[in-house]
Amino acid sequence: MATGRTHRPATRSRGIPEATVARLPLYLRALTALSERSVPTVSSEELAAAAGVNSAKLRKDFSYLGSYGTRGVGYDVEYLVYQISRELGLTQDWPVVIVGIGNLGAALANYGGFASRGFRVAALIDADPSMAGKPVAGIPVQHTDDLEKIIDENGVSIGVIATPAGAAQQVCDRLVAAGVTSILNFAPTVLSVPDGVDVRKVDLSIELQILAFHEQRKAGEEASPDGSGPAAAPKDTSGQGPDGDVPAVMPA
Amino acid sequence: MATGRTHRPATRSRGIPEATVARLPLYLRALTALSERSVPTVSSEELAAAAGVNSAKLRKDFSYLGSYGTRGVGYDVEYLVYQISRELGLTQDWPVVIVGIGNLGAALANYGGFASRGFRVAALIDADPSMAGKPVAGIPVQHTDDLEKIIDENGVSIGVIATPAGAAQQVCDRLVAAGVTSILNFAPTVLSVPDGVDVRKVDLSIELQILAFHEQRKAGEEASPDGSGPAAAPKDTSGQGPDGDVPAVMPA
């Protein structure tokens, strides 16, 4: 799971738990793969395995959407694909703008995952004047000055921020002021937005640090003569465990 | 305090909740910024605001690390930076390999967030022979054939997968077999790994779909602001669909 979410339980309208919503795309992906192989139906057990979750959890998730399964048989793949797509709002077209066309922004623009599922890159925006007009992924980059106009003319409600951290909040403010109400933030900054605007963040270094924590814990448990814990088998030989208490406070 | 006092060890408390671990990098980032501005101490309230969380949550998070604050004053910034860094395992160097040097992989290689906090890009690996030797972000790309050797010689335990979905599982298997125990997966696939291996995934299209869900809900709420009597009506009731029944199936 990534990122904290909004602190608002206003999801009572449909009653679909946030955790369930976060898994729907996973199910959809697995179902789409089945659909391409022309598999007509699938059981909760099979689908759960494909999505990497517990089958009871999957069934409960689907129960929030309605009773779309047939007992003794399973779920109709095509029908479920449609229902989930509709629930997620993928039956309509979502124009998206990407702000900040550096290495990451360009990679995102080229990413196929956008167009394939109801999302359309409406525009690429960058603050560098020398980028203007230059095509990236077949789309000409436009200058930040025209941000508001672009948002307005294309009816954009979802924005992707791929700028340096320093510019993120400012870009965010402009996006919101122009009418964007959902933001996907790749910049390593906490964005503050007014109520009603959703922000999800993708942060590489946070993910790595979490992995490092667990990695350290794994390494420390092998040698630790500590009473509790699994005095597990010596897989050791990690060699690189001089550890000790090296100071090494890191820079920026 | 059910689970005994942690006053004694203060070094390795294996009882740090996962949710807390996920927030430590956030605190660390905010603290580092304060440190650079030479701010000596900070209150839980201020730091919480900077990190975008609740102050009570932050205090509880820190309580798992030990009692590093001073009542009536707050937390010593430098000390806390060090403690969190140590807890996350950032006081040591983590060599990382990136597999799949396409648009995304190249962007990741160029990302400054790597080197800045204890992580070092040890190698870039790609399956395309024509990429071999070609430098990306100052590091020559190596061929997949040498994957095992690279992992071994550099003592790599963290791998980043930025390949197409189709190659992800295979690359994952080889990484794990070679000794990698933590994986950051950018490919839109569910990876299956043996016990003891951590996997975190970053998935653009899932994030977008979650945003789309909320976006759709916002748009649909304008008409009927009622919402009272959440009689949990997950049953049918779909008759309100704006569209017909087009099974918008989409490609991968």
Add this chain to the structure above:
DNA sequence: ATGTCTTTGTGAACGCGTGCACAAAGATGG
């Protein structure tokens, strides 16, 4: 010292998410 003021650290309550276990629903076969 003593009192006041600030801020931490945490007990306790609450709510959400997860997983078990099973009854109900429907398919299938005789």
Add this chain to the structure above:
DNA sequence: CCATCTTTGTGCACGCGTTCACAAAGACAT
């Protein structure tokens, strides 16, 4: 039509995470 078998849908219990609210701890002034 009845029996049996498969698989869904869900009631329930449990554990984690969040939040409130406050006593304890220390700083600081007198």
